[in-house]
Amino acid sequence: MIKRIDIGSLRFTFSFSPVFTVTGVNSYVGDNLHILMWDFDDVTLEQVKDALKVVQTRYLLSDIHIAKTRETGGYHGFCFTTHEWRRTVEILAATNHIDMKYLKWCLFRGRLTLRLTSKSGYM
Structure with a gap:
């Protein structure tokens, strides 16, 4: 739930939402450097492989490892x-089928973060 209150020319916004404890990994390794991490939802393995092969070739990336996170x-x-962060964002944005909500939150946080457990604590 989001509550907004306008006082004169100022708007105050309050957000109420459940808190989940999760385990995840992030991309930051130091000195403004990041490893690449992608999140794909509702796509086939072939679509993922094809999308990653395109960016791997275009950006001269090393091996890319793919992990299945859901049954389908x-x-x-x-x-x-x-x-560097800007190049990391460029590569992810150039990747077909990437989960756009994931990309949005990565931009908001300033690093890539992948959840390794579900929001309830189990994957």
Whole structure:
């Protein structure tokens, strides 16, 4: 739930939402460098492979590892070539089928973060 209160020319926004304890990993390795991590939802493994092959070729990336995260349609991709933040965002944005909500939250946080457990604590 979001509550907004306007006082003159100022707007105050309060958000109420449940808190979940999760385990995850983030991309930051130091000195403004990040490893690449992708999140894909509701796509086939072939679509993921094709999308990652395109960016791997275009950006001269090393091996990309793919992990299945759900019974159907969920995958994470990992590449341990490091890049500065702007280049990291460029590569992810150039990837077809990436989960756009994931990309939005990564931009908001300033790092890539993949949840390894579900929101209830179990994957």
